Amino acid sequence: MIWLTWRQHRKQALFTLVALGVLGAIMVPTGLAMHAKYDSLGLAACRAALGSASMITQTEAVARCDGLGHQFQQQFSSLTFVAVLFVILPVLVGVFFGAPLVAREVEQGTHRLVWTQGVSRLHWALAKFGLIGAITAVLAVGYALGVSWWFQPLVSASTGRLTYISFDVQGIVPIAYTLFALALGVFAGTYWRKVLPAMGIAMVGYAVVRVAVEVFARPRYLPPQTLSFSPSGKQTPNLASGDWVMEQGVRNAAGEMVLPDAQIGPCPAGGCGNGPGDVGPGAYNWLRYQPGDRFWTFQAIETGVFVLLTAALVYFAIRRVRTIA
Amino acid sequence: MELAVEARALGKRYGRSWALQDCALEVPAGRIAALVGPNGAGKTTLLHLAVGLLRPDAGEVRVFGRDPRDGTAVLADIGFVAQDTPVYRDFTAAELITMGGKLNRRRWDAALARDRLATLGIPPDKPAGKLSGGQRAQVALALALAKRPRLLLLDEPIASLDPLARREFMQTLMGAVAESETTVLLSSHLLADLERSCDYLIVLQTSRVQLTGPVDELLDTHRTLVGPRAGSESIAGVAKVVRASHTERQSTLLVRRGDGPIDPLWTEHEVTLEDVVLAYLADADTRVNPAAWGVPA
Secondary structure, eight states, X not given: OHHHHHHHHHHHHHHHHHXXXXXXXXXXXXXXXXXXXXXXXXXXXXXXXXXXXXXXEOOHHHHHHHHHHHHXXXXXXXXXXXXXXXXXXXXXXXXXXXXXXXXXXXXHTTHHHHTTSSSOHHHHHHHXXXXXXXXXXXXXXXXXXXXXXXXXXXXXXXXXXXXXXXXXXXXXXXXXXXXXXXXXHHHHHHHHOSHHHHHHHXXXXXXXXXXXXXXXXXXXXXXXXXXXXXXXXXXXXXXXXXXXXEEEXXXXXXXXXXXXXXXXXXXXXXXXXXXXXXXOTTOEEEEEEEOGGGHHHHHHHHHHHHHHHHHHHHXXXXXXXXXXX | OOEEEEEEEEEEEETTEEEEEEEXXXXXXXXXXXXXOOTTSSHHHHHHHHTTSSOOSEEEEEETTBOTTXXXXXXXXXXXXXXXXXXXXXXXXXXXXXXXXXXXXXOOOHHXXXXXXXXXXXXXXXXXXXXXXXXXXXXXXXXXHXXXXXXXXXXXXXXXXXXXXXXXXXXXXHHHHHHSOOEEEEEESOGGGTTTTOSEEEEEETTEEEEEEEHHHHHHHEEEEEEEOOOSOOOTTEEXXXXXXXXXXXXXXXXXXXXXXXXXXXXXXXXXXXXXXXXXXXXXOOOOOGGGGTOOO
C-alpha cells in the first residue's frame, strides 16, 4: 500500500514541495527583515517592559512604545495581506489532496480494480488516509511553525495574537485546520464521487465551518471579562497585553452605553462632561475582552473542536467507502 | 460437484427498484459460463455481488462456499475484470504488475503476467492511458490472471473493443483458462461473442434469472416445432411453450421438451443457442407502457 500510495501521489507531493519552496523563498527574507526591524526599533524591549497586565499607567514610555508599534505597522502593513493567504492555504490541501482521494478512483472506475485485490477496503482506506494524513500533518507542522515565526513581530506590534487572522495562522490550530480540510475533502469525495463537485463541496464546507466556529463559537470558549476605567485617571489599556477586545464604548453614570465603539480621555482635572456627545458626568470607559493569556487555552479548545470534526469525517468516509461499488 | 458460484434468493435494491431480484443460480467449478442479457438486466450487479463490491439486500451469494465479503482470503481466489477494464492510466503496464504484487502478498505470478504481455507485444513502459482499448483490456486480463484465481469474473470485457480485438481477447482468455482449472463467468449483452467459447449459460433479464444450465443440456431439451395453426391446447411431449409465433396457416413454437416423444403432427427442428436465448428474452420482455409517453396504447 505504501508503494501504491507513493506511486499515485508522488506528482502531487512534488508540486507541493515546489510550492512550499517558493513560499519559503518569499517568507524567509521578509521574515528576517521584519525581525531585524523589530529588534532595531527596540520594540521587543519596550513591549517586554510593558508586561502583560490589562491596564497600565499612561507614561511617556508607554506612548513611545505605541508610537514605535504604529511605525512598524506602517512599514509592513502590506504584509498583513500575505497572512490572509496563509488562512486560505489549508483549504487547498482539502481540495487538491482530499477530494480526489476516493472520488478520482470512483470516477475512473479504478476502485473496482484496487478493491478486488488481496487487500481489504478497510485496509486500503486506513493506509491511504493514514499516509496522506501523516504527510499532511508533517507539512502542516512546518507551516504552522514557519508562519508563527514569520508573523510574530507583526502581531506583537499590533493588537495581539488572539484577534481574527492572527489567531488563525499561529500556534497549533493551522495543523488542525489542515487535517480537517483534508478529511472534509475525502468525505466529500466519498459522498459525491465526482472530483469537481467534491472539490467544490470541500471548499465551501471548509469556509462555512471555519467562519461559523470563528464568529459564533470562538468568542464564547470562555466567558469574556469586562473592564471599566475612568477617563480622568492615568490608567489606560495595555496594548502589549494581547487582549482581544470584543466590544468597547463609553457608559454614563447609570451604566447605559452612550458612545459605542469609542473611548474618552484622558480628561483634564475638571472632568470631561462637555466632550463630544455630552456623555455627562460620571461617564466611564468600558471594555469587554478575552485576556491575552488565554491564547493557548483557546488554541487548545479550537484544535480540539477541529480534531473531533476530523475524526468524525474520517469515520463517515470509511463507512461510505465500504458501501461504494 | 463443487460450486464456484452459488446464489440463493439473491437480491439487490437501488432505492426502491430492484436491480436483481430473487436470483438463484449455480455455476459448477471448471465451467466457462456466459452471463447474457440486455443492458440494464442486472449483470453488473450480479458480478459485483459475487466479487464482494456490493452487499446483498436479500438472500446470499457464495463463492466456493464462502461469502465474498468475508475477508481477503476469498478475494484472493477471485480474479475480476470490471466493465471498461479500468486500470490506473498514469501507471505503465510494468508498474501495474508491480502494484499487483504489492496488493496480493498471498499469491502473485508476476512472471505469468509479464510473459502474457510480452507475447502480445504490449510495451511495458508506456502509460496504460496511452495504450489502445484492446491492449488495455489485455493488461487488465493479465493482472486478473496473475492472481492465479480459481474463479475469473469478467464484466463485459469486450463490449468496447473492435471486432479484431474482441477475437484476440477471447482467444487469449480461452488459451489462459484452458491451461488451468479456472472457472470463468463472463457477461455480455451479445451472445454471439460467447457462443463458441462457453459451456454454461445464464440468461438475465429485467432483474431476474430467466434461464440457466449447461449449454448442451439446453440445446438438447429445446426444440422448434412447426405445424398447423394451433390454439392454446397442450401438445404431447412438450413441457412448456416458451414462445409461439403464428401465421394464418401455421404456428412456429419454441418449446421445452417433456417426457416421451413429441406429437408427430409437429415437425421437429434442432435449436441454436441463440434461438433459445432470444425466445426466453422475448418471453420476459416487459415493455414500457405507451401511456408513459402520453401515447394511447
